Amino acid sequence: MSDHIVSTERLTKHYGGRAAVDAISLTVRRGEVYGFLGPNGAGKTTTLRMLLGLVRPTSGTAAVHGLAPGSADALRRTGSLVEGPGFFPYLSGTDNLLVVARYRGLGRYDVEEALDRVELTSRASDRFRTYSLGMKQRLGVAAALLGRPDLLVLDEPTNGLDPAGMASMRRLIHDLSDDGQTVLLSSHLLAEVQQCCDRVGVIVGGRMSYEGTVAELRGARMLEVRAEPVDRAARVMKAAAGAAFDLTDDGEGRTVLTGDADGVDVPAAVRDLVAEGVDVHAVAIKERSLEDVFLTMTEATR
């Protein structure tokens, strides 16, 4: 069996003359949590819809469980929540899930288990229409969990959840991953992806601009030094790091030397600075947050 549970090859969808999704190639490995990142309107949901057979690609191919997307066998092994939950407003949470379960040939036991996993048991007999946004979202996730499919496709699952709800959703995703289920998670919330995902794909303007691990995406750690006089400090740091440091602004009008932190003996560099008569105000090692990377990437692509 292939270790790619989802793979796409130059998947493209045009609406009118506009490419909503433009030649996306991505792979999701069995058992991982894959983060599908991008700003609103980047084409995340359209891509997921194509993987579920709801939308027919204009060109390109995709395979889910090695099968054509949207085929009965692929869908039976996939649970999904795409662009908000779609339920009958007049039915209770339990009845809505029973309708879905009946389509899958599952029973009441599976419904109760799914409701329990999203902590909705206490409101399960209330009509869907009376649910809060967060509860509707959780019922959507419960429907995706029915029958414990190998692959879960969750489109912005924390939409509408409060901080506590978000935390429990992240816990749920960890648990699912620990159980060996593969999760394909789309999000525009970077913190969420940073905490949950093994690998990420970044889509901007319909095009894939990065695919790899979160660590690779973030890149190297940065060393920041604020010291005066700047020119003398720059010379010392260049000697210590073996490469020139950039002069950047710290946002408050002060000049900061920034460079790759790898291979720099920081205490030795500080001693050298002091020995050269440089006043050291601050030395810090910074990891780039995914947010920085993401903003850089989306701005560069635009």
Next chain:
Amino acid sequence: MTASTQNAPAKTRADNALLSATRAELRRLVRWPATWVLGGVWLTLQMLFAFAFPYIAYATGDPDAFQGGPMDQILDSMLPQSLPETLIAGTPMFGGAIVLIFAALAVGSAYSWGTWKTVLTQGPGRAAATGGLAAAVGVCVAGLVAVSTAVTYGLSLLVAAVESQEVVAPVWGDFAASVAGSGLILGMWAAAGLFLGAVTRGPALSVGLGLLWTFAVENLLRGAAALIDGLSYATDLLPGSGAGSLAGALGAASDGADGTPGVLDVLTGPQAAVLLGVYIAVFLALTFALIRRRDVA
């Protein structure tokens, strides 16, 4: 963490997707308030126009109170022997409009609620999901015909008892034809509703267009056909012409004092039945093709 149910996908594959879909859709239609509201409206109309109003006219002895007509004829229309006509008279226009609303809402609302997406991602296949919904709507229409028949029969017995009339059973062949004809007429309008729901992908426009067609457009076209030679060949083949002619052929009065709106006599019974069958097939085929081909947004 509870025990895994990994055997589920293998088990379901053996199940018949169409049967699962029908049961699932039936479950949500039966629990839908709109189903009961529309069914109740039909039964209320049937009770008012077939029994309450004629009875008031009869009891007050004022022929002008209900469209005139001889008194014994009004009483006859409420007795068991008149059941074949009573059952079918209201179906071409009023019953048809009600099941059209029901079917159009069943398909159209599934788009506005986003439940098509939920259903189709469970893997039944689009044909089975559409077939399941069409079958479930069909079961509801059949249920409506059955309940309506029982209620109408009960009321006619009540009138006979209250007025101390001898109970004469209807001619059973006519009675069976009337029940089947009602089913065919309502089934045709339900298929039209499914089609409109699938075309417009929403409840409001589909219901609006359907009602505009049944209550206004067909009558206007028939009016125009009286002015333009040859147009009547086309208007005789409209869905409402088929439905009205079948009801007319099965005994419902098409004109005169006690004529029911929508009942016609432009086609013979067999012609009308075939026309309705063709419409059912065409509307269902178009519904399947539309749901199958289009992206679910």
